[in-house]
Amino acid sequence: MAAEVKTAVLSTVQQASAPAIPVAQRLPQTKGWKELVRDIWDDNPTFRMILAMCPTMGATNMAINGMAQGLATLIATVASSVTVAALRTIIPAEVRLPAYMIIIAFWVTIVDIFLRAYLPPLSAALGPYVPLIITNCFVLGRAEAFASQNSPGLSALDALGVGLGFTMSLTLLGIVRELLGFGSLFGIQLFSGWTPWVIMIIPAGAFLVVGLYVGIVKHFSPGGQIGGGA
């Protein structure tokens, strides 16, 4: 299963660098691939579904923070989905939601402790937004809608797609906000004598950039589902 996931990542990276033919048509048409592609783009959690907005805004003032938050969420989502899928025949239907919450909280705790131990500056920069992955609606959403009815391998691919889509969105937002707010990219100063756009660093900038991104994505590919929930 690990090899399957690895090829999935490699293939996605290769496809992304050759945009001439739509990504969805170039990938092998198996169920796992379709899930992966659908989750990365068509059901992109940030720009399509308008889910998990707190970390999307709170952790994207710098590109590196956005990417770190996305990867932390990716790991927690994949681990939770695989656990839920592996236990799907054991968990009684009546108590499944509390059980999923505890599984997710367990994995998020592990990610949080790992970050605090090995990457303390990053952990301090992200603050409470890593623990808040627990209430990311799409983590529970993938567990409930997909992992509870599918095998662990397929669930891992599904969660990986959502996680990659989320990481991509957060990194993109971080790049724009850091470039305009600090004149730098991943901490490297690009423009000397850049007048910082203070609005990009403060909360208001986060709302404006996400709002414009949502509008742009919807304008260029009007299909798909535009949501917005709890």
Add this chain to the structure above:
Amino acid sequence: MDIFLIVLGAILTNNILLTTFLGICPFIGVSGEYASASGMGMAVIFVLTMTLPANWLIKHFVLDPVGVGYLSLIVYIVTIAFLVQIVEMFMKRFLPALYNSLGIFLPLITVNCAILGGVLFAIATWNLGFLESVAYGFGGGVGWALAIILMAAIRERLRFAPIPEGLKGPGIALIIAGLMAMSFVGFSGMINIRDFGG
């Protein structure tokens, strides 16, 4: 006096939604109509005022003495889910009118990051005392409710405005929230809740 300042600070300077981005998903999803926005706002005030002190007591009298601080996230989220369930059952039995107006919003509250986020900011990041936590819970809830009610009122006015197709719905809502956040910047610096922490 401190308590009053914390309530005011939680509403204006440290607004839980417009400065710390907590609870944005329901803020975008439920702010289309004034009635449901105020229902959701009331539910958040109610639950945040209850869960913050409850989790404060659990942290200071159970988790810290026993030395299992690493379990805090799991315990907080279970406490929140449990309290929401209790509140729902209590309301259904004793306050049916309130239950009917809040009913559908209560279960959604468990996964509202404003609740867990408020708990984490007050207890873990700022390390507030007990009464300060109660004040922050209430003020934070009122601030969130204020923001969503303002937003719902603005969106009702926008219903017939000529908005570009792509921005209709969530896009314009986020941009309005950005403009609201900009106006709330005017309050910043007046009170800083961080100063009340230990």
